[in-house]
Amino acid sequence: MSFSYDAKNELCRLDVQKHCCARAEAYGILLYCNTFNSGEVRIVTENPNFAARLPRLFYRAFHIRFDRRPEPEAPGKLVFQITDREKLDGMIDALGFAPEQNLVLHINFGLLEEECCRASFLRGVFFAGGSVTDPLKRYHLELATSHLQVSRELEALLRDNGFPPKGLSRNGSYITYFKQSDQIEDFLTLVGAPVAAMNVMSAKMEKDLRNSVNRRINCDNANLDKAVDAALEQTEAIRRLMEAGLMEQLPDKLQETAEARLENPELSLSELADSLVPPVTKSCLNHRLRKLTGLARELKGESPE
Ligand SMILES: [Zn+2]
Numbered sequence: 001m002s003f004s005y006d007a008k009n010e011l012c013r014l015d016v017q018k019h020c021c022a023r024a025e026a027y028g029i030l031l032y033c034n035t036f037n038s039g040e041v042r043i044v045t046e047n048p049n050f051a052a053r054l055p056r057l058f059y060r061a062f063h064i065r066f067d068r069r070p071e072p073e074a075p076g077k078l079v080f081q082i083t084d085r086e087k088l089d090g091m092i093d094a095l096g097f098a099p100e101q102n103l104v105l106h107i108n109f110g111l112l113e114e115e116c117c118r119a120s121f122l123r124g125v126f127f128a129g130g131s132v133t134d135p136l137k138r139y140h141l142e143l144a145t146s147h148l149q150v151s152r153e154l155e156a157l158l159r160d161n162g163f164p165p166k167g168l169s170r171n172g173s174y175i176t177y178f179k180q181s182d183q184i185e186d187f188l189t190l191v192g193a194p195v196a197a198m199n200v201m202s203a204k205m206e207k208d209l210r211n212s213v214n215r216r217i218n219c220d221n222a223n224l225d226k227a228v229d230a231a232l233e234q235t236e237a238i239r240r241l242m243e244a245g246l247m248e249q250l251p252d253k254l255q256e257t258a259e260a261r262l263e264n265p266e267l268s269l270s271e272l273a274d275s276l277v278p279p280v281t282k283s284c285l286n287h288r289l290r291k292l293t294g295l296a297r298e299l300k301g302e303s304p305e
Pocket of ligand 1: 018020021022024114115116117118120
Protein backbone atom coordinates (compact mmCIF):
# COMPACT_ATOMS: atom_id res chain seq x y z
CA MET A 1 0.00 0.00 0.00
CA SER A 2 1.09 3.58 -0.63
CA PHE A 3 2.56 5.86 2.00
CA SER A 4 -0.51 8.14 1.62
CA TYR A 5 -2.86 5.25 2.18
CA ASP A 6 -1.03 4.20 5.34
CA ALA A 7 -1.02 7.77 6.66
CA LYS A 8 -4.78 8.09 6.07
CA ASN A 9 -5.42 4.75 7.74
CA GLU A 10 -3.50 5.98 10.73
CA LEU A 11 -5.76 9.05 10.84
CA CYS A 12 -8.85 6.85 10.53
CA ARG A 13 -7.92 5.23 13.83
CA LEU A 14 -8.43 8.54 15.65
CA ASP A 15 -11.69 8.74 17.53
CA VAL A 16 -14.42 11.11 16.42
CA GLN A 17 -14.94 12.90 19.69
CA LYS A 18 -15.62 16.57 20.26
CA HIS A 19 -18.45 18.08 18.28
CA CYS A 20 -16.42 21.18 17.35
CA CYS A 21 -13.63 19.03 15.92
CA ALA A 22 -15.98 16.67 14.07
CA ARG A 23 -17.55 19.69 12.39
CA ALA A 24 -14.13 21.13 11.52
CA GLU A 25 -12.94 17.83 10.04
CA ALA A 26 -16.14 17.41 8.02
CA TYR A 27 -15.71 21.00 6.84
CA GLY A 28 -12.19 20.27 5.57
CA ILE A 29 -13.51 17.20 3.76
CA LEU A 30 -16.36 19.17 2.18
CA LEU A 31 -14.10 21.93 0.86
CA TYR A 32 -11.68 19.39 -0.63
CA CYS A 33 -14.06 16.62 -1.75
CA ASN A 34 -15.49 15.86 -5.17
CA THR A 35 -18.62 18.01 -5.03
CA PHE A 36 -19.93 20.49 -2.50
CA ASN A 37 -22.59 22.96 -3.60
CA SER A 38 -26.06 24.00 -2.52
CA GLY A 39 -27.60 21.07 -4.44
CA GLU A 40 -25.25 18.20 -3.72
CA VAL A 41 -22.50 16.78 -1.57
CA ARG A 42 -20.58 13.97 -3.21
CA ILE A 43 -17.58 12.28 -1.62
CA VAL A 44 -15.83 9.46 -3.46
CA THR A 45 -13.16 7.33 -1.83
CA GLU A 46 -11.51 3.97 -2.35
CA ASN A 47 -10.35 3.69 1.25
CA PRO A 48 -12.69 1.43 3.26
CA ASN A 49 -11.45 2.82 6.58
CA PHE A 50 -12.26 6.37 5.50
CA ALA A 51 -15.62 5.10 4.23
CA ALA A 52 -16.29 3.69 7.68
CA ARG A 53 -15.34 6.98 9.33
CA LEU A 54 -17.41 9.33 7.13
CA PRO A 55 -20.95 8.46 8.32
CA ARG A 56 -19.90 8.63 11.99
CA LEU A 57 -18.16 11.93 11.40
CA PHE A 58 -21.07 13.58 9.56
CA TYR A 59 -23.54 12.34 12.10
CA ARG A 60 -21.46 13.78 14.94
CA ALA A 61 -20.87 17.04 13.06
CA PHE A 62 -24.33 17.76 11.57
CA HIS A 63 -26.62 15.07 12.93
CA ILE A 64 -27.37 13.84 9.44
CA ARG A 65 -27.04 10.61 7.48
CA PHE A 66 -25.91 10.32 3.88
CA ASP A 67 -28.69 9.86 1.32
CA ARG A 68 -26.52 7.49 -0.62
CA ARG A 69 -23.78 5.35 0.82
CA PRO A 70 -22.02 2.27 -0.46
CA GLU A 71 -22.90 -1.24 0.60
CA PRO A 72 -20.67 -2.47 3.40
CA GLU A 73 -17.64 -4.32 1.97
CA ALA A 74 -18.33 -2.94 -1.51
CA PRO A 75 -15.17 -2.98 -3.63
CA GLY A 76 -13.70 -0.12 -5.70
CA LYS A 77 -14.94 3.46 -5.64
CA LEU A 78 -17.20 4.21 -2.70
CA VAL A 79 -19.68 7.04 -3.20
CA PHE A 80 -21.32 9.07 -0.42
CA GLN A 81 -23.97 11.56 -1.40
CA ILE A 82 -26.36 14.07 0.14
CA THR A 83 -29.02 15.68 -2.05
CA ASP A 84 -31.78 16.28 0.48
CA ARG A 85 -32.54 20.00 0.53
CA GLU A 86 -33.08 20.22 4.24
CA LYS A 87 -29.90 18.37 5.15
CA LEU A 88 -27.86 20.50 2.78
CA ASP A 89 -29.32 23.74 4.12
CA GLY A 90 -28.65 22.62 7.67
CA MET A 91 -25.03 21.81 6.92
CA ILE A 92 -24.43 24.98 4.97
CA ASP A 93 -25.97 26.96 7.77
CA ALA A 94 -23.84 25.18 10.40
CA LEU A 95 -20.73 26.11 8.42
CA GLY A 96 -21.69 29.78 8.35
CA PHE A 97 -22.70 30.13 4.73
CA ALA A 98 -26.02 31.76 3.83
CA PRO A 99 -27.96 29.04 1.97
CA GLU A 100 -29.99 31.50 -0.10
CA GLN A 101 -26.81 32.97 -1.57
CA ASN A 102 -25.04 31.35 -4.42
CA LEU A 103 -22.56 29.19 -2.51
CA VAL A 104 -19.05 30.50 -3.02
CA LEU A 105 -16.76 28.34 -0.98
CA HIS A 106 -14.38 29.91 1.42
CA ILE A 107 -12.86 29.01 4.75
CA ASN A 108 -14.88 30.34 7.64
CA PHE A 109 -12.09 31.08 10.11
CA GLY A 110 -14.66 31.57 12.85
CA LEU A 111 -15.06 27.79 13.00
CA LEU A 112 -11.33 27.28 13.38
CA GLU A 113 -10.47 29.44 16.32
CA GLU A 114 -9.56 26.55 18.59
CA GLU A 115 -6.30 24.76 17.95
CA CYS A 116 -8.03 21.36 18.17
CA CYS A 117 -10.43 22.42 15.44
CA ARG A 118 -7.70 23.74 13.13
CA ALA A 119 -5.88 20.42 13.36
CA SER A 120 -9.14 18.56 12.69
CA PHE A 121 -9.93 20.80 9.73
CA LEU A 122 -6.50 20.14 8.20
CA ARG A 123 -7.01 16.41 8.78
CA GLY A 124 -10.27 16.62 6.79
CA VAL A 125 -8.51 18.55 4.03
CA PHE A 126 -5.81 15.87 3.90
CA PHE A 127 -8.37 13.04 3.87
CA ALA A 128 -10.27 14.46 0.91
CA GLY A 129 -7.64 16.33 -1.09
CA GLY A 130 -4.27 15.28 0.24
CA SER A 131 -1.52 12.92 -0.72
CA VAL A 132 1.98 12.35 0.53
CA THR A 133 4.77 10.68 -1.44
CA ASP A 134 6.90 7.88 -0.03
CA PRO A 135 9.70 9.83 1.67
CA LEU A 136 12.31 7.34 0.48
CA LYS A 137 11.52 8.57 -3.05
CA ARG A 138 11.09 12.29 -2.41
CA TYR A 139 9.55 14.74 0.02
CA HIS A 140 6.18 15.91 -1.22
CA LEU A 141 2.85 16.47 0.52
CA GLU A 142 0.05 18.19 -1.36
CA LEU A 143 -3.51 19.34 -0.81
CA ALA A 144 -5.55 19.80 -3.99
CA THR A 145 -8.89 21.57 -4.49
CA SER A 146 -10.81 22.93 -7.46
CA HIS A 147 -11.69 26.11 -5.52
CA LEU A 148 -9.17 28.91 -5.96
CA GLN A 149 -10.41 30.97 -3.03
CA VAL A 150 -10.25 27.99 -0.69
CA SER A 151 -6.67 27.20 -1.71
CA ARG A 152 -5.65 30.81 -1.05
CA GLU A 153 -7.27 30.82 2.35
CA LEU A 154 -5.77 27.45 3.20
CA GLU A 155 -2.32 28.81 2.40
CA ALA A 156 -2.94 31.75 4.71
CA LEU A 157 -4.14 29.38 7.46
CA LEU A 158 -1.06 27.19 7.10
CA ARG A 159 1.24 30.19 7.06
CA ASP A 160 -0.35 31.52 10.24
CA ASN A 161 0.24 28.15 11.86
CA GLY A 162 3.93 28.13 11.00
CA PHE A 163 3.77 26.01 7.84
CA PRO A 164 4.57 28.33 4.93
CA PRO A 165 3.47 26.22 1.94
CA LYS A 166 4.02 26.60 -1.79
CA GLY A 167 1.19 26.78 -4.31
CA LEU A 168 0.60 26.02 -7.97
CA SER A 169 -2.31 25.32 -10.32
CA ARG A 170 -2.47 22.19 -12.44
CA ASN A 171 -5.33 21.29 -14.83
CA GLY A 172 -7.90 23.40 -12.99
CA SER A 173 -6.77 22.20 -9.57
CA TYR A 174 -5.18 24.47 -7.01
CA ILE A 175 -2.44 22.70 -5.18
CA THR A 176 -0.89 23.65 -1.88
CA TYR A 177 2.25 21.67 -1.22
CA PHE A 178 5.28 21.10 0.98
CA LYS A 179 8.69 19.96 -0.19
CA GLN A 180 10.65 20.00 3.04
CA SER A 181 10.79 16.88 5.16
CA ASP A 182 10.49 18.76 8.47
CA GLN A 183 7.35 20.59 7.30
CA ILE A 184 5.81 17.31 6.15
CA GLU A 185 6.66 15.74 9.51
CA ASP A 186 5.11 18.65 11.39
CA PHE A 187 1.98 18.61 9.25
CA LEU A 188 1.46 14.87 9.71
CA THR A 189 2.03 15.18 13.45
CA LEU A 190 -0.42 18.07 13.71
CA VAL A 191 -3.23 16.28 11.90
CA GLY A 192 -2.74 13.15 14.03
CA ALA A 193 -0.41 10.82 12.10
CA PRO A 194 2.73 10.67 14.28
CA VAL A 195 3.73 7.23 12.93
CA ALA A 196 3.77 8.52 9.35
CA ALA A 197 5.73 11.56 10.59
CA MET A 198 8.29 9.26 12.25
CA ASN A 199 8.62 7.34 9.00
CA VAL A 200 9.41 10.57 7.17
CA MET A 201 12.03 11.36 9.79
CA SER A 202 13.67 7.93 9.64
CA ALA A 203 13.63 7.97 5.83
CA LYS A 204 15.46 11.28 5.96
CA MET A 205 18.03 9.92 8.41
CA GLU A 206 18.56 6.85 6.25
CA LYS A 207 19.01 8.98 3.12
CA ASP A 208 21.36 11.40 4.88
CA LEU A 209 23.44 8.54 6.21
CA ARG A 210 23.61 6.86 2.81
CA ASN A 211 24.64 10.13 1.18
CA SER A 212 27.40 10.75 3.66
CA VAL A 213 28.71 7.18 3.30
CA ASN A 214 28.62 7.56 -0.48
CA ARG A 215 30.49 10.83 -0.22
CA ARG A 216 33.13 9.17 1.97
CA ILE A 217 33.47 6.21 -0.40
CA ASN A 218 33.75 8.46 -3.44
CA CYS A 219 36.32 10.55 -1.64
CA ASP A 220 38.29 7.45 -0.55
CA ASN A 221 38.13 6.08 -4.07
CA ALA A 222 39.41 9.33 -5.50
CA ASN A 223 42.32 9.36 -3.04
CA LEU A 224 43.05 5.72 -3.72
CA ASP A 225 43.07 6.33 -7.45
CA LYS A 226 45.47 9.21 -6.98
CA ALA A 227 47.80 7.12 -4.80
CA VAL A 228 47.77 4.25 -7.30
CA ASP A 229 48.50 6.61 -10.19
CA ALA A 230 51.38 8.16 -8.27
CA ALA A 231 52.90 4.77 -7.36
CA LEU A 232 52.66 3.64 -10.98
CA GLU A 233 54.33 6.78 -12.17
CA GLN A 234 57.13 6.34 -9.61
CA THR A 235 57.90 2.71 -10.50
CA GLU A 236 57.79 3.58 -14.20
CA ALA A 237 60.26 6.44 -13.62
CA ILE A 238 62.62 4.25 -11.58
CA ARG A 239 62.67 1.58 -14.31
CA ARG A 240 63.52 4.19 -16.89
CA LEU A 241 66.40 5.51 -14.76
CA MET A 242 67.69 1.96 -14.32
CA GLU A 243 67.45 1.17 -18.03
CA ALA A 244 69.39 4.33 -18.77
CA GLY A 245 72.08 3.14 -16.31
CA LEU A 246 71.70 6.28 -14.21
CA MET A 247 70.71 4.67 -10.96
CA GLU A 248 74.27 3.97 -9.80
CA GLN A 249 75.19 7.62 -10.18
CA LEU A 250 72.46 8.74 -7.80
CA PRO A 251 73.01 9.46 -4.09
CA ASP A 252 72.54 6.41 -1.82
CA LYS A 253 69.37 7.78 -0.30
CA LEU A 254 67.70 8.03 -3.69
CA GLN A 255 68.89 4.55 -4.64
CA GLU A 256 67.47 3.09 -1.42
CA THR A 257 64.19 4.86 -1.99
CA ALA A 258 63.99 3.62 -5.60
CA GLU A 259 64.67 0.06 -4.52
CA ALA A 260 62.05 0.20 -1.74
CA ARG A 261 59.43 1.56 -4.14
CA LEU A 262 60.09 -1.08 -6.76
CA GLU A 263 59.79 -3.82 -4.17
CA ASN A 264 56.65 -2.37 -2.61
CA PRO A 265 54.57 -0.69 -5.30
CA GLU A 266 51.37 -1.24 -3.27
CA LEU A 267 52.46 0.67 -0.15
CA SER A 268 51.09 4.09 0.60
CA LEU A 269 53.51 6.96 1.00
CA SER A 270 53.51 6.81 4.79
CA GLU A 271 53.80 3.01 4.84
CA LEU A 272 56.75 3.19 2.48
CA ALA A 273 58.37 5.94 4.56
CA ASP A 274 58.07 3.71 7.65
CA SER A 275 59.55 0.72 5.84
CA LEU A 276 62.87 2.45 5.19
CA VAL A 277 65.81 1.84 7.54
CA PRO A 278 65.98 4.17 9.31
CA PRO A 279 62.40 5.37 8.68
CA VAL A 280 61.97 8.81 7.12
CA THR A 281 59.11 11.28 7.23
CA LYS A 282 56.40 11.13 4.64
CA SER A 283 57.39 14.52 3.25
CA CYS A 284 61.03 13.50 3.04
CA LEU A 285 60.07 10.38 1.10
CA ASN A 286 57.77 12.41 -1.10
CA HIS A 287 60.64 14.76 -1.84
CA ARG A 288 62.91 11.88 -2.88
CA LEU A 289 60.26 10.26 -5.08
CA ARG A 290 59.61 13.57 -6.82
CA LYS A 291 63.30 13.87 -7.43
CA LEU A 292 63.28 10.44 -9.09
CA THR A 293 60.24 11.12 -11.28
CA GLY A 294 61.68 14.52 -12.18
CA LEU A 295 64.97 12.96 -13.33
CA ALA A 296 63.06 10.41 -15.43
CA ARG A 297 61.13 13.21 -17.09
CA GLU A 298 64.32 15.07 -17.88
CA LEU A 299 65.58 11.88 -19.44
CA LYS A 300 62.63 11.95 -21.81
CA GLY A 301 63.35 15.60 -22.54
CA GLU A 302 60.38 16.81 -20.49
CA SER A 303 60.51 19.43 -17.80
CA PRO A 304 61.00 17.87 -14.32
CA GLU A 305 57.54 18.88 -13.01
ZN1 LIG B 1 -12.28 21.37 18.38
